[in-house]
Amino acid sequence: MPYTYQYPHPAVTVDGVVFGYDEADLKVLLIQREQAPYKSRWALPGGFVEIDEGLEDAARRELEEETGITRLYLEQLYTFGAPRRDPRERVISVAYYALVKLTDHAVHAASDARNVAWFPVADLPSLAFDHEEILDVALRRLKAKIRYEPVGFELLPEKFPLSELQRLYETIIEQPLDKRNFRKKILSMGLLADTDEIQQDVAHRAARLYRFDQAAYQRLKKAGFNFEL
Amino acid sequence: MPYTYQYPHPAVTVDGVVFGYDEADLKVLLIQREQAPYKSRWALPGGFVEIDEGLEDAARRELEEETGITRLYLEQLYTFGAPRRDPRERVISVAYYALVKLTDHAVHAASDARNVAWFPVADLPSLAFDHEEILDVALRRLKAKIRYEPVGFELLPEKFPLSELQRLYETIIEQPLDKRNFRKKILSMGLLADTDEIQQDVAHRAARLYRFDQAAYQRLKKAGFNFEL
DNA sequence: AGACGTTGGTGTCCTCAAAACACTAAGGCA
DNA sequence: TGCCTTAGTGTTTTGAGGACACCAACGTCT
Incomplete structure (x- = not known):
């Protein structure tokens, strides 16, 4: 336990809401958790920010590690920090949303052994942590953004x-x-x-x-x- | 040094960009720092998030403690987390922006002994940390927001x-x-x-x-x- | 008292963009 | 050859945004 501080520090994570589109509906990329808490629940891809790593860098790294996705449109969404959103310790999550060309990433979504899948946003499973709330915010942002910036093409x-x-x-x-x-x-x-x-x-x-x-x-x-x- | 973790944790702060308006120009509330780093530089009001406190709660608390301002329109702006934005340790700052009726808060801006003042956004001193960048983002957001939501009245x-x-x-x-x-x-x-x-x-x-x-x-x-x- | 200075308050016309709307063209398939 | 499906194309109507100028009210100054 080598890291000590004078005051308590929260953990900081990044989570990514990755949107894709295939001629029928809008989809989101989810990962099935392997460990408690929320074991085997679906969740947004994400993870801890390294101590010497920028936030957006962390988001890109986690997305690549967990889903193999590499080139994408990425933008900070909102930061979620309710005190008990993670049962283990205080965790503050900086959420990003991303747009990818589903055609490029359709098949091999499962990069390492993990269970990774695309879900239509209209038909989602119940999610871990406050990820449903994060997804909801991301969806509202996408709906608003697509009207006044040409981001649709990224999909x-x-x-x-x-x-x-x-x-x-x-x-x-x-x-x-x-x-x-x-x-x-x-x-x-x-x-x-x-x-x-x-x-x-x-x-x-x-x-x-x-x-x-x-x-x-x-x-x-x-x-x-x-x-x- | 009682707080130890298995992995390094960043510190998390909130900073507030408080806008006011008085019949001539748009102003921002700044505090003059009393300690290093950036001693005696002007900075955005803000401070550390308590371990059991919501982010917005922390922002309101800090603003009240440092400036005495209590009722205000407050909204999360963006999270800044460049690895070396604070020379002491890794600090991630969740920035908020706020709109207040300057008429209510004009005089007693200095609540405790600190040096607190309103500056016209058109004529700002050089700021501590990356606060100029934060302010810039806040200003752009305000300009955009005021056109499609009736927030101007808050000022x-x-x-x-x-x-x-x-x-x-x-x-x-x-x-x-x-x-x-x-x-x-x-x-x-x-x-x-x-x-x-x-x-x-x-x-x-x-x-x-x-x-x-x-x-x-x-x-x-x-x-x-x-x-x- | 009267003139002056300053800000408040009002209506019309023009222009242009958004919205409604229906048919023919192309090409594979049965 | 006929059918099914999607591609591609203009015109008219309607409403909102933008340009534009004068009189009203009221305090002040002389």
Whole structure:
């Protein structure tokens, strides 16, 4: 027990709410706990912050260790610190939320022996600790954020048809959008670049594929442009 | 040194960015440090989180202890945890921002012997630790938040003329607003109740005084209303 | 008493973006 | 060849935001 302090110190962890999307619904990555407390309950991936490690670094490291996911959009969400949220000791958790392209990470979600799985947000198991609350906050943040910043693209493959983008939006904000108005608006922003490709192997007319034009977005943002819906 | 752990634990603090407004500019409450490090530098009020105390509770307690301010709008801002942000040991700071009615707290800002003062955000001294960064994040948040949630009223006296509300908005978002359009819009929301009073002791035509109608706001919010600008 | 200075308070028109709305095109499949 | 499914396309209507200028009230100064 080599670490002593003059005053009691809480433990600090990071937890990650990792969102993914597959043509049907919005999903979250969960890990089944192997140890007490909450043994065999599902929980958000996360762990302790090393003493010499930045918070975001810790979040990335834990996500990589536990789920194998490496490149992702990551942003701090909120810090949860209710005194008894962990029965063992006082633990303060800095929560992050992340968006990944599910297509890249679909299968091998289980990286080490652990039980890792994607769950549709509409149909979740009961979670360990206060993780349901954390997830709830993350979901509200995502719903709000997607309307005024172009983060939805982080959830899609690099090339995607407009209809998929629209379905993504409809899924997340939970309301239908008019097809023509959606296309008109999103295209008029000039953030989408038309790859000269079309869908393959579909049983109907193939759609054009677009990609998000990061460079154009940066340019527009500097010029005072504000993404909206 | 009675507190020992198996692994190293960081210290956890809360810091508060307290905003006030007085008919000319937006101000922030700062404390002059009495001890090293950064002795005699100005800093955000804050302090250590007790081991059995919620984060928001800690923020309120510290603000009351150090500045005497008691009723305020308080909201978690962001958590800062760069490994060397405090030279003594690893310290993770959960920052909050607060809005107060400066009229209520103008004078006795110095509660105990400490040196406490309001500074215009446009003219700040150099600050201790990473507090300039924290303040910067807080300011950006306030600017964004005031446009889509009716928090501006927290900075004004209970009864205020419309012109003062408009000046507040112009100060915070740093651009002028058209008087007629502003009045039209804000009044049409139905969030302001006309007290039947007017300004006293002014050297010109006296303005009607309004107050923010919290009950009406709650009602509208439930009905799906969204405040904007 | 009268002129002046300062802030309060009011309405219209124009412009543009959001919302509603329905049909043809393409291509695989039975 | 007909059918099913999804892609792709414009116009009209409606409402909100933005530009814009004058009179009213009231204290102050001479």
